[in-house]
Amino acid sequence: MHTPTTHTPPTTGQVVDTFTHFFQERGHRLITGSTLLPPPGDPVLFTTSGMHPLTPYLEGRPHPLGRRLVNVQRCLRTTDLDEVGDGTHLTVFQMLGSWSLGDYGGPQSLRWGYELLHEGFGIPRDRLHVTVFGGDGQVGVDGESLDTWHELGLPVELTGGDENWWSNGPTGPCGPDSEIFVWTGDCPPRGTPTTDPRWVEVWNHVMMRHRRHEDGNLTPLVQRNIDTGMGLERLVTVLQGVDSVYGTDLFEPWLRLVPPLWDLGDQESLRVVCDHLRSFTVIHGDGVRPSHTGRGYVPRRLIRRTLTTLWQDDPGRTLGDLPRELVEHIQTHFGLPVEPGPVLDVLRDEEHRFRRLLDRGRKVLSRYGGRQLTPEDYHYLHDTHGLPEELVDGIVREG
The missing domain is CATH 1.10.490 (Globin-like)
Structure with a gap:
């Protein structure tokens, strides 16, 4: 795998510090993500994603630390247990997350995402590619994200249907998402994220703009949120230029x-x-x-x-x-x-x-x-x- 950085690859600890400090400098409060155990009353056995503990606040409850949050959440998924042994799946992993709870919108989140990956982690612009929701029968193209990426000069691939659409289940908050990919091949970048597997997704930015009801209809959310998630181990694998998570300093x-x-x-x-x-x-x-x-x-x-x-x-x-x-x-x-x-x-x-x-x-x-x-x-x-x-x-x- 090609190392996308032009300097000495960062350690896992340095990656975490760079991520959290970046968002703290932009008004985000660091919240604890230290436990695998979900909040009392939650029916799941373990926390499965960075946004999981924040569900009540994404639904509109005021968070005691404000509208801008950042964390490193450890997660556990048993659904992928049979996949463990390949180069990417882990039972316990960590998610880097940032949130806007009714504060800034998608364009700001995407600009910060590009700034952190390109300037903070040193990933060359030509090794970045993004995908954007291209619309379906109910919702049109995510024009805000598309315009933002064009302004930043990154190549965009539009997708439709279930691609680039995030939901937490058949009903509830949902919306289009924009995914950022890094080229990991040893040759110059080619193709797109859907045509070449050497484009590896590292960061997903979800624009929670809608609520889906039991009849399938969508209505606008009163509080429009931004929820981003980036797998720490996958990011470290890319930044350290190794072929699998097992080749990183973590292992x-x-x-x-x-x-x-x-x-x-x-x-x-x-x-x-x-x-x-x-x-x-x-x-x-x-x-x-x-x-x-x-x-x-x-x-x-x-x-x-x-x-x-x-x-x-x-x-x-x-x-x-x-x-x-x-x-x-x-x-x-x-x-x-x-x-x-x-x-x-x-x-x-x-x-x-x-x-x-x-x-x-x-x-x-x-x-x-x-x-x-x-x-x-x-x-x-x-x-x-x-x-x-x-x-x-x-x-x-x-x-």
Whole structure:
């Protein structure tokens, strides 16, 4: 991947500081985004995006810190769990966000976005491309964004339909968005974001101008907001000129210490182990402990997926060997108390539980004589013996 900057690539910490200071200098108040846990009464298990905790204020409630906000929000998504192992997906990640709650409009947000990427992070103008909502049957072209980008001299691609349209669900606040892409190829930029995958999206600016009702109709919002989100890890990958998030300084100690400890044979397995143990450490830091149901099942599932990967080649491997340095590295990065001992204790305890569960599962499944399991079998094994479907499938495969 081509490094888009003309100077020494910034560290992750420098990227965060540059982003937050840029917006603070422009009147934005820094708000906390330090926890994965959603506000009380929110039905989701974990915070999934930077705007999630701000939903009431986007709906019109006054924010105690004012109309201009900036933050770094850690997020967790289990929907992408099966994608972890490629170059971009992570279970726990961080979102850089800025908001205008009924204050400035889309053109100002886009101008600041260009200024920060080009002047703040040093990305050359010719390596930037943007997309703008091109209209549909209900809403016309996002003319404000289109005019702003033309004034700034950036190439624009118009898209229609669901492209460049943001909504938080079938009803509620919504509006057109404009996405900023960076060219990551080793040759001069070519094509457009929809025709060449080397254009990588780094920043989305949402113009919340409408409310969609149950009948599908749109009405103007009383308070027009701007909501921007930029994945920190993806931005760092681009700025440091590496091929994947695992090549950034975020994972340097992991890729230095894990391979000599556990020879996992392939890149995907190494990435899964690093991601899951890293994510578990963050979840633990937010006070969530493994359990059979609800929020606690997520860290348990991460640990068991890690162990399943580790034990494919060597059942004797143990999480008790995880270097304390790696736990400390993650705790420091996410601003958690640096206490690796309790994390390692939980990992060892969960490992013992999983070994006992596997032993029991093998005995129970031996009664089925290797026949094809039915949905009723899976239901019985889960409810009676506490064996999740993915665990049963793993035992069947190894048999």
